[in-house]
Amino acid sequence: xxLMERAYLPAIATGMAITLKHFFKKKxxxxxxxxxxxxxxxxxxxxxxxxxxxxxxxxxxxxxxxxACPAEAISMIAAxxxxxEETLYREEKYAAVYEVNxxxxxxxxxxxxxxxxxxxxxxxxxxxxxxNDRNQVIWGKDLLVEDMNNRYTREAWTKEEARLLxxxxxxxxxxxxxxxxxx
Amino acid sequence: xxLTEFIIKTITILVVFVLTLVIAMYSTWGERKVAGFxxxxxxxxxxxxxxxxxxxxxxxxMFFKEDFIPALASKWLFIAGPSLAMLTALLASAVIPFGSTxxxxxxxxxxxGVESNIGILYxxxxxxxxxxxxxxxxxxxxxxFSLLGAIxxxxxxxxxxxxxxxxxIAILMMSSSLSLGEIVSQQHGGxxxxxxxxxxxxxxxxxxxxxCNRVPFDLPECETELVGGYHTEYGSMxxxxxxxxxxxxxFVSSAIISTxxxxxxxxxxxxxxxxxxxxxxxxxxxxxxxxxxxTGVFFGKALFFIFFYMWVRWTLPRFRYDQLMNLGWKKLIxxxxxxxxxxxxSVLFLKPFITSLLN
Numbered sequence: 001x002x003l004m005e006r007a008y009l010p011a012i013a014t015g016m017a018i019t020l021k022h023f024f025k026k027k028x029x030x031x032x033x034x035x036x037x038x039x040x041x042x043x044x045x046x047x048x049x050x051x052x053x054x055x056x057x058x059x060x061x062x063x064x065x066x067x068a069c070p071a072e073a074i075s076m077i078a079a080x081x082x083x084x085e086e087t088l089y090r091e092e093k094y095a096a097v098y099e100v101n102x103x104x105x106x107x108x109x110x111x112x113x114x115x116x117x118x119x120x121x122x123x124x125x126x127x128x129x130x131x132n133d134r135n136q137v138i139w140g141k142d143l144l145v146e147d148m149n150n151r152y153t154r155e156a157w158t159k160e161e162a163r164l165l166x167x168x169x170x171x172x173x174x175x176x177x178x179x180x181x182x183x
Numbered sequence: 184x185x186l187t188e189f190i191i192k193t194i195t196i197l198v199v200f201v202l203t204l205v206i207a208m209y210s211t212w213g214e215r216k217v218a219g220f221x222x223x224x225x226x227x228x229x230x231x232x233x234x235x236x237x238x239x240x241x242x243x244x245m246f247f248k249e250d251f252i253p254a255l256a257s258k259w260l261f262i263a264g265p266s267l268a269m270l271t272a273l274l275a276s277a278v279i280p281f282g283s284t285x286x287x288x289x290x291x292x293x294x295x296g297v298e299s300n301i302g303i304l305y306x307x308x309x310x311x312x313x314x315x316x317x318x319x320x321x322x323x324x325x326x327x328f329s330l331l332g333a334i335x336x337x338x339x340x341x342x343x344x345x346x347x348x349x350x351x352i353a354i355l356m357m358s359s360s361l362s363l364g365e366i367v368s369q370q371h372g373g374x375x376x377x378x379x380x381x382x383x384x385x386x387x388x389x390x391x392x393x394x395c396n397r398v399p400f401d402l403p404e405c406e407t408e409l410v411g412g413y414h415t416e417y418g419s420m421x422x423x424x425x426x427x428x429x430x431x432x433x434f435v436s437s438a439i440i441s442t443x444x445x446x447x448x449x450x451x452x453x454x455x456x457x458x459x460x461x462x463x464x465x466x467x468x469x470x471x472x473x474x475x476x477x478t479g480v481f482f483g484k485a486l487f488f489i490f491f492y493m494w495v496r497w498t499l500p501r502f503r504y505d506q507l508m509n510l511g512w513k514k515l516i517x518x519x520x521x522x523x524x525x526x527x528x529s530v531l532f533l534k535p536f537i538t539s540l541l542n
Binding site: 009012015016018019020022023025027028029031 | 217219220221222223224225228385494495497498499
């Protein structure tokens with residue numbers, strides 16, 4: 001070692017200069033409950049049972065989501081649509097009870113894939129809130145069915161679309177993209 | 184002793200005591216904040232605004248934990264350990280001069296717990312006693328790891344006390360007084376000792392790091408080698424006292440450093456400020472405000488050194504034990520002795536020469 005290195009103090013001074021630089025740097029922390037990070041358009045958050053454009057429930061209680069579910073979190077009871085309920089349910093059969101056990105759910109999104117009626121989705125913008133009581137674990141239709149005054153839309157559906165949307169937003173074009181039509 | 188004097192001294196000592204405790208308490212918060220900032224994090228910020236209530240929360244947690252004494256530990260010594268550590272840490276702040284005087288109703292109150300003509304010697308004596316707290320605690324735990332940690336702490340402290348004392352002798356040769364108040368008033372008007380004793384300052388600073396058991400000399404605590412260190416068996420507020428004593432020691436040594444080397448409550452241009460204030464506000468109020476500014480400056484210096492301790496802690500890796508001993512005995516002590524010789528020669532030959540040139 002040279003004398004400079006053996007003296008040790010110059011090295012300490014350089015090290016301390018580095019730490020001082022970091023002291024004044026912008027912090028990388030995202031302060032979670034106050035500031036939330038955008039998790040992307042394909043994030044799988046909480047479930048929602050969609051309605052169609054006229055406000056009728058799309059679900060026909062076919063049970064494919066329950067079959068597809070690897071965690072067996074979904075259960076439902078089917079019922080037949082009565083006369084005069086045409087404005088409530090889209091087809092002749094509907095789910096009288098639709099329950100998701102949020103302790104079992106692993107948010108894999110297979111129910112979404114399985115649904116032939118595009119009725120069940122995992123929202124990209126909302127989490128399941130923290131629960132501290134067992135009564136809050138099983139979510140019924142009251143929590144799951146979409147509110148017509150506050151509809152859930154997703155602007156981009158794939159990573160490619162999201163990237164394209166980000167590009168368009170960055171260039172100042174198209175601030176709002178019309179969501180893909182649901183058949 | 185008259186009653187008023189007694190009451191005044193009691194109040195000053197209480198204020199000094201409380202201030203030391205509060206500063207030590209908020210040093211724990213500061214430590215975590217500084218650590219966070221240096222590592223690009225935020226540090227504690229949930230308890231109160233900016234995390235300011237964090238020390239209270241920590242203290243509350245410490246008090247409510249189970250106060251456990253191991254079955255085979257020596258019960259009284261086990262309790263005496265942290266008490267002694269706290270006691271010796273708090274004793275040292277009594278002689279530090281926090282400011283000049285406050286005039287009230289014709290009485291001059293010195294902002295210093297005890298004005299002693301052997302102030303610095305007293306500080307050294309008390310700091311040396313601090314080893315007992317650690318040693319007794321480590322030994323009373325009846326745990327080999329605790330004992331090893333305590334022995335490390337004791338030998339480290341004793342080794343570095345030598346170099347610390349030697350580096351201090353150079354200061355005493357210049358001031359020819361052991362009184363801290365006297366040493367401070369000699370540094371009046373920007374005539375700080377750091378300009379005469381840069382080498383002595385570096386030695387003193389290094390040794391004070393070792394005395395406080397702070398990084399890079401925090402060998403008494405070591406999870407990989409010693410499980411925990413001298414306080415392995417401690418929990419609850421007894422552990423809290425040990426950790427708290429470290430922060431008190433840190434404040435005391437910061438205050439001592441700023442007293443010995445950075446002019447204490449002196450700052451450049453303080454005479455001008457004093458004259459302005461006494462001219463505009465009268466000799467009592469002006470004097471008091473000037474004193475308070477000086478005290479503020481003193482605390483600024485001390486807090487800067489506390490920050491410096493933390494800054495070093497989050498920058499440097501620790502020494503190995505043999506490196507620590509080599510540094511202490513083979514480098515710092517010879518350097519301190521050389522420093523004494525240079526200072527002695529300067530006081531004897533250079534000082535008369537320069538003064539004759541100036542006159």
